Amino acid sequence: MAAADEKAWHEVVLQTLKRNDIRLVPYVPDRVLTTLIRNIHADPFFTTFPTAREEEAVGIVAGAWMGGLRGAVLMQTSGFATLANVLASLAIPYQIPLVMFVSERGTLGEFNYGQSLVCRTMRPVLDSLAMEHHTATRLDEFEFIVDRSIKQAITTQAPVALILSPLLTGGKVFDK
């Protein structure tokens, strides 16, 4: 349980995006991301909107980066599973510092077999492309991981996936 003076994980994401001047946040929603999405919408610092597909959001932030505006994409595990083509043909070869936050479903209490299967494809895809990725499980490490990963993505011009484990977020449980 978080102490009273501790920030929630979604507050860490919002504040770290701001600190790194990431203003554009297209997303495909996820239950776990609800509070984060709502708070980003409420903050005029951000331009945020839903897209129909995750790869559409990747295309948008890639274009914005080239135009001088930093972005990050929010999605869930099954959305990441649709991205192999755009990662391999746009983000990586063009050296776009694509920042992705992936809310992890399919593990630690998953109730939908299909979600647990698609989750198993995520890290092999990331590893097969030699992409930087981290799984955030602890609040005390989270700000460090997010802030350093964003800075590394930008300075090395390489994409990064930040996987938000149910250990960090609580995940989605059957009764919701």
Next chain:
Amino acid sequence: MTNETHSPARNTKVMNRFDLTSKLVAKLKNEEAVVGGIGNTNFDLWAAGHRPQNFYMLGSMGLAFPIALGVALAQPTRRVFALEGDGSLLMQMGCLSTIATLKPKNLTMIVMDNGIYQITGAQPTPAAAVSDIVAIAIGCGLANSAWAADEEDFERLVDQSLSATGPTLIGARIDDKPGTGTTRRDPVQIRERFMLGLGVRQAL
């Protein structure tokens, strides 16, 4: 002419992609950005003469409009054009609703519609005989969408888009000719030169 791959709604003149692309590029006097979609649309953009503000896709089929939307959001005072094929747009039709919602007034989308996947052997698209892409765009909320009746009308629609109060989509029926040139497939250089052209980067 393959009439059977064109729906009756598309009764406009069948034009040529390279000719239309050249006519568009000839009009660009204000460092407008142009995003060329996968395959023939960027091959013809390349063949029309490289400009520092051109971006050429070498994959990620269907993302010409989303990439152009990103550029348009990042640089709201620069006009951004996107050239996309009909088959590519079918892969990412949801982006039309996103763009209709965001209403970037500096974005002009051009759909080169030949009803075929020309580059893979000219197979008809699933939409070819039945779907009207401009009607779809209007249905997605892009009210400022029209078929170009002929080359003169295409140029008129391009000019009109420059002072539009919302995003513009122009549909152009084109023939089944392949692209005229072949883009140099150097993604890092394409991206870096585009950023230089947009004033985001300084050369080393």
